[in-house]
Amino acid sequence: MNKGRLLLVPNTLDLGAAEVELQDVLPLGVIRQAAAxxxxxxxxxxSARAFLKRVAAVVPLARPLxxxxxxxxxxxxxGSREPVPAAxxxxxxxxxxxxxxxxxxxxAGLPAVADPGAALVEAAHAAGVPVLPLAGASSLLLALAASGLNGQSFAFVGYLPQDAAARTARLRELESTSxxxxxxxxxxxxxxxxxxLLAALLASLAPETRLSV
Amino acid sequence: MNKGRLLLVPNTLDLGAAEVELQDVLPLGVIRQAAAxxxxxxxxxxSARAFLKRVAAVVPLARPLxxxxxxxxxxxxxGSREPVPAAxxxxxxxxxxxxxxxxxxxxAGLPAVADPGAALVEAAHAAGVPVLPLAGASSLLLALAASGLNGQSFAFVGYLPQDAAARTARLRELESTSxxxxxxxxxxxxxxxxxxLLAALLASLAPETRLSV
Structure with a gap:
């Protein structure tokens, strides 16, 4: 029997904000594939159900929600640092x-990038399930593109520590790396x-370090 | 007089490959904004003209091409390492x-990310021109999402050196960083x-280093 595929479906970026028109931010082809x-x-x-309701308003779902x-x-x-078992x-x-x-x-955004899911993609590759990423936007790269900062060399480093001293130390380290x-x-x-975070950035970084928020 | 905006318009990722349907990969809202x-x-x-012809097949252009x-x-x-003058x-x-x-x-893909344009975005900010990134896909992040590799921490480092010895040294450095x-x-x-490049990767990297192509 042929295996199905794992489709990586981009979500919108309006989580927690005013809802945008789905067709303003997702290609029709992606909406069609999601509906199927x-x-x-x-x-x-x-939030997946909420997404599918928005999809259904554009293209009828192949099967009721x-x-x-x-x-x-x-x-x-x-509290556990144990990874989720592969099974x-x-x-x-x-x-x-x-x-x-x-x-x-x-x-919101692309699965498996700054979001959980990479382990599922890895499991799919191991099981011989084809993986198909669908075209969608990532908040990280839209922010980078709009910043005017260097887009030829960049790193995504996730969250900073919450503890103030540890956060300052981490900021100094990232500033030095940059x-x-x-x-x-x-x-x-x-x-x-x-x-x-903004207060910590302004207090910790050198005046000549460029910052985009 | 009100200033216009700088819109960062994503292109498709099919440069040099079979052309895909524009609506499969770009939101209708983006196509409409490009047409205007x-x-x-x-x-x-x-390639910008070719893009606008594809746009025009979906939404009439506000002004002839x-x-x-x-x-x-x-x-x-x-041969010059001088940056382009700000003017x-x-x-x-x-x-x-x-x-x-x-x-x-x-x-192809997002402007100003792994592509020229960041200096124009920077100039726009300096001139008080609002910058609006439109939703589109980046080949870098689609590849990352589909790889199953760590998407919680990643760096884009551009091209490797062409010289074989320098390339190997750089690969070892990146492997150590990873x-x-x-x-x-x-x-x-x-x-x-x-x-x-693939031959160099296979020859240089440790067997336990995971690679996605």
């Missing part, structure tokens, strides 16, 4: 192994910590 | 300063050097 899928692996089931299978990605146990990722691939295309979707390698450093933060 | 622009700054004028202004981004003089970038902003929206487009920082290293190569 009956099996999903999702960072968050509720209540008959669409949406399984959430496994998360590491709270849990493999179990998510069951629809693809049974011949059905399977969608992977995040709450200068030594001429490499833009991209960091992210949750909205409710933005003000504290 | 009469002023462009382009990495390559010929032969009346659309397309200016190429300035390039550093051959040349500022000159490109003339339409925006005169109140017209201006599009920036690459031969291990030390648990950071995926993204490199690019022009198609006609792919085979030589």
């Amino acid at each position: 899928l009956a099996h999903w692996a999702a960072e968050d089931a509720r 209540q008959e669409t299978s949406i399984r959430e990605l496994p998360r590491p146990r709270k 849990e990722w493999q179990a998510l691939l069951a629809p693809a192994l049974a011949g059905h295309d399977l969608g992977l979707i995040s709450e 200068r030594r390698l001429q490499q833009t450093q991209l960091i992210i933060e949750t909205p409710y910590r933005n003000a504290a | 622009l009469a002023h462009w700054a382009a990495e390559d004028a010929r 032969q009346e659309t202004s397309i200016r190429e981004l300035p390039r550093p003089r051959k 040349e970038w500022q000159a490109l902003l003339a339409p925006a300063l005169a109140g017209h929206d201006l599009g920036l487009i690459s031969e 291990r030390r920082l648990q950071q995926t290293q993204l490199i690019i190569e022009t198609p006609y050097r792919n085979a030589a």
